[in-house]
Amino acid sequence: MAEPVHIALSRQAHDRIADRRVDEAWFEEVWADPATRVLVMAGTRFRRSGGRVVWVSPEEAPEGTRVLLGDLGGVVHLAVVADPGLADEEWTGLRGIVADVDEEEAALVVHAVGIAEWLFATRHCARCGGTLEPRQLGHVLRCASCGREEFPRTDPAVIMVVVDGEAPHDRCLLGRHPAWPPGRYSTLAGFVEPGESIEQAVRREVLEEAGVHVGEVAYFGSQPWPLPRSLMIGCVARAESTEISVDGEEIEDARWFTREQMRSEAEAGTLVLPGGVSISRSLVEHWYGGPLPGSW
Structure with missing residues (x-):
């Protein structure tokens, strides 16, 4: 049996204690407890100090929408989604921490950012245009x-x-976005369209972005990614053609890499691979067969 693949943010890092979202008496006790940890969100940004995400006590938190994240290690963690105007140069978004944040803490932050992004984007009722009011500690909006x-x-x-091809002589396909710095390559990706299966989406995206036809598609694992509200479904796809023709918009260049090419270029710094908690890194290293040097 193959060893399980580790994908950051995909294992249960905190208990969401969803049944407590409607327990007002319990929440008042938690809010009065100085041991409770609160992540203050200025819109979708939060404070970072000394390389760490800043958590405060409820007493130190500003006014805003209170969001129950859950229990981690016997400590209740919350978020307060406050006015975006609170943010200054010390505040960052999720992309500012993904390279080196602790995985358990990252799961809490991803939860908070996901809710904050949703609250920011969902201002009016889709049925009547009425005002929406938060319920269930930030997890429901009621018109x-x-x-x-x-x-x-x-x-x-x-x-x-x-x-x-077949291991150990197979190659993997990576592409780069036009806005990325020189040398940065990553796995291909795209949204699933209505009426489309995962396998169909993989085949369509690879063909659109790189001109490569794909046959067999195998599920690899998934990862929540709230930028703004995605669930990344990782797959390993088998190429049925190898000629590359990029679309020039989403993908500027795409290349086939052997393991030796990938290792030597990563060591030299001419190939910059995805890093941090991204599932892209897990996919690439799964194919490669172990850790690789360098990351974004």
């Missing part, structure tokens, strides 16, 4: 006019390492 309830949405997106 004050028609009573319709709105819940957080997650958009499925596929992310794949495309493989040509």
